[in-house]
Amino acid sequence: MLNFFFIPYITSMFGSTRYGVWVIIFQTVSYFTLFDFGINSALTRFVSKAFAKKDFTKINKTLSTAQLLYTIIGIIVGISVFVLSQLYFDIFHIVSPELITEGKTALFLLGVFLAFQFLMMAFGNSHGAFQRLDISKNLTATEEIVRIAAMTLLLYNGYGLIALALTIVSTTVLRSVVGIVWLKKLFPEIKLSFRFDKDSARQLFGYSKVTLFISLCWLILYGSDSFILGVLSSTAAAGIYAPGAQLMLYLRNIINIVGVPLIPAVSHLESQESFERIQTIYLKGIKYISYISFAMMTAVFFLAESFVRNWLDQEFVETAQVMMILAVGTAFFLPQIIGNSILFGCEKHKIILQVVIIETFSKLSLVFYLVPIYGILGMAMANTIPQVVLYSTLYPFLISKVLKISYLKILFEIIKTGTLGFLVVLITLLPIRFLCTDMLWNDWFAFAIQVGVVTFIIGVVGYYVLEKDDRKMLKEFIF
Numbered sequence: 001m002l003n004f005f006f007i008p009y010i011t012s013m014f015g016s017t018r019y020g021v022w023v024i025i026f027q028t029v030s031y032f033t034l035f036d037f038g039i040n041s042a043l044t045r046f047v048s049k050a051f052a053k054k055d056f057t058k059i060n061k062t063l064s065t066a067q068l069l070y071t072i073i074g075i076i077v078g079i080s081v082f083v084l085s086q087l088y089f090d091i092f093h094i095v096s097p098e099l100i101t102e103g104k105t106a107l108f109l110l111g112v113f114l115a116f117q118f119l120m121m122a123f124g125n126s127h128g129a130f131q132r133l134d135i136s137k138n139l140t141a142t143e144e145i146v147r148i149a150a151m152t153l154l155l156y157n158g159y160g161l162i163a164l165a166l167t168i169v170s171t172t173v174l175r176s177v178v179g180i181v182w183l184k185k186l187f188p189e190i191k192l193s194f195r196f197d198k199d200s201a202r203q204l205f206g207y208s209k210v211t212l213f214i215s216l217c218w219l220i221l222y223g224s225d226s227f228i229l230g231v232l233s234s235t236a237a238a239g240i241y242a243p244g245a246q247l248m249l250y251l252r253n254i255i256n257i258v259g260v261p262l263i264p265a266v267s268h269l270e271s272q273e274s275f276e277r278i279q280t281i282y283l284k285g286i287k288y289i290s291y292i293s294f295a296m297m298t299a300v301f302f303l304a305e306s307f308v309r310n311w312l313d314q315e316f317v318e319t320a321q322v323m324m325i326l327a328v329g330t331a332f333f334l335p336q337i338i339g340n341s342i343l344f345g346c347e348k349h350k351i352i353l354q355v356v357i358i359e360t361f362s363k364l365s366l367v368f369y370l371v372p373i374y375g376i377l378g379m380a381m382a383n384t385i386p387q388v389v390l391y392s393t394l395y396p397f398l399i400s401k402v403l404k405i406s407y408l409k410i411l412f413e414i415i416k417t418g419t420l421g422f423l424v425v426l427i428t429l430l431p432i433r434f435l436c437t438d439m440l441w442n443d444w445f446a447f448a449i450q451v452g453v454v455t456f457i458i459g460v461v462g463y464y465v466l467e468k469d470d471r472k473m474l475k476e477f478i479f
Contacts, residue, residue: 006148007243008311013155016315017094020230020239021103022161024092027227029110031219032081035073038211039066040121041344042204047129056189058200064193065200067122074118081111092230102161109165113172120176123183123192135182143175210353217356221363222249225379232371241376243312244304244322248330251296255289255337266345278342279403283413284467285338290414291465295421295458297331300324302429303451310444318376325380329387335414336391339399351398355390362386417465424461428454 011019043066050058085107094100117125127135147167154163184190225245226238269277300323308320343349363382370378392411400407432450463471 006152007246009152010155011239011243011316012313014239015313016236016239017096017234018099018161018239020226020235020237020242021092021094021099022106022164023226023242024230024235024238025103025107025110025161025165027223027225028084028107029081029114030223031227032077032111032114034212034216034219035077035118036121036212036215037073037205038209038215039069039204040125041211042206043122043126044129045344045347046200046203047126048131051130056187060189060191060193061195061197061200062204063122063126063190064195065197066204067192068194068196069201069204070118070121071194074115077118078111078115081114082108085111092235094235106161106165109162109169113165113169116169116173116176120173120180123190124176124179127179127183130183130187132186135179135186139175139179139182143171146174147171210350214349214353214356217353217360220360221356221383222252225383228367229371229376229379232367233375237376240316240318241322241379243316244308244319244326244380247323248326251293251330252334252337255334266342269345275404278346279405282338282342282399282403283405283410284470286335286410287413287417288462288465289335289338291417291421291462292458293331293334293421294418295425297327298422298425299429299451299454300327302425302433303447306447310447321377322380325377325384329384331418332391333387336395336399339395343399343402346402348402351402355395355398358394359386359390362390420461420465421458424458425454428457 010022014022043062046062047059050056050062085104089100089104089107092103094103125136127133127139150167150171151164154167180192184192226242229238229241266278266281269275304320304323304327308317308323312319340349340352343352363386366382366385367379370382372378374381392414396410396414397407399405400410429450432453463474466474
């Protein structure tokens with residue numbers, strides 16, 4: 001949520017070109033997250049299974065092996081990013097020599113940030129495996145608040161990319177150290193060490209090899225658009241595209257807040273052979289999220305232009321069209337995040353890999369055809385077309401085979417609640433759109449009222465979308 005308010009500030013301070021360089025640097029560094037090799041997902045899987053049995057001997061072997069691997073990875077990443085920043089940064093279309101120099105230094109510093117993340121990963125970021133995602137969320141939220149507050153202050157005082165990169169390095173180190181201390185305090189049985197256990201390593205890599213290729217595909221799908229635009233077009237195009245794409249990514253991350261805790265929970269249910277409960281979780285998940293995602297898509301169509309006019313400078317006006325196109329694909333993809341979590345939890349994630357490989361190759365083929373013709377809108381279309389096709393056909397069909405649920409039943413749930421979400425927003429905003437003048441429509445206060453009204457109505461109708469037992473739980477939670 002803080003990034004929602006930070007983006008207009010940083011874009012106004014940097015402008016499209018400099019902001020484009022900042023986004024490209026981030027996406028360049030994100031490619032090095034592949035050096036994780038899927039170890040983090042495997043760590044969550046096997047530590048959570050051992051924790052269910054209170055087997056701290058197994059937990060310590062797994063964590064110490066992962067820590068040794070991550071230390072080696074962190075050193076390799078730091079060196080690799082330094083080499084990249086010095087030798088290959090000129091591939092981006094950056095005119096200003098001063099901005100090139102600043103960008104190179106900032107890229108190296110963000111490489112240091114990622115190296116520290118790897119070094120601290122095993123013990124500083126594994127709370128979720130111990131069923132303590134609340135700690136991870138609190139640490140992440142605190143880190144974001146401190147980071148954005150510091151970056152806002154630095155921007156206000158005229159600092160640039162290097163200062164922002166240093167802030168990210170500092171807050172990451174602090175968060176990781178606190179995370180390690182907190183984990184050790186909760187579980188004194190955990191021993192901080194770098195011992196290598198062959199069986200643990202085999203187990204980690206056996207699970208993670210599929211996850212690695214999934215991560216690679218996801219990185220290309222969701223973390224490369226600005227990088228590609230920086231190479232094929234310009235840093236300004238990357239900067240204009242990025243705010244709309246980031247908003248859609250934030251929506252995905254919000255749904256992931258629900259999806260990530262499901263992975264260890266589904267693993268636990270599978271071990272107990274509670275297959276019907278897993279089926280219920282999936283059907284409820286796609287039902288509720290389809291309602292929200294299609295309501296969101298419709299709201300974006302109505303509000304994107306006025307939102308961007310109020311939120312960003314005039315040079316970013318095309319961002320609104322990017323948001324509209326991406327919202328369509330997001331509406332189809334978001335409900336299947338629940339499916340991803342279930343497949344990971346059941347160790348059936350090869351299905352995810354099959355789908356994302358097709359999606360990745362489809363996107364890249366469309367990118368090289370559409371971007372030269374339509375620019376940043378072509379990039380948005382290249383993302384959306386495969387999502388609409390695959391997540392309404394192939395993906396639900398494959399997961400229906402795993403969960404032994406009719407594909408038509410899954411499709412019916414998506415269409416039924418998705419259509420309801422679409423109609424709720426349409427009926428709410430269409431009269432307002434015709435009644436409001438353009439001046440009122442583009443006013444921040446009026447815009448906030450419209451968002452408030454549509455959010456309230458989505459919430460009221462959504463309450464009755466919930467099944468009876470979930471409505472009861474919601475009542476008890478609120479009251």
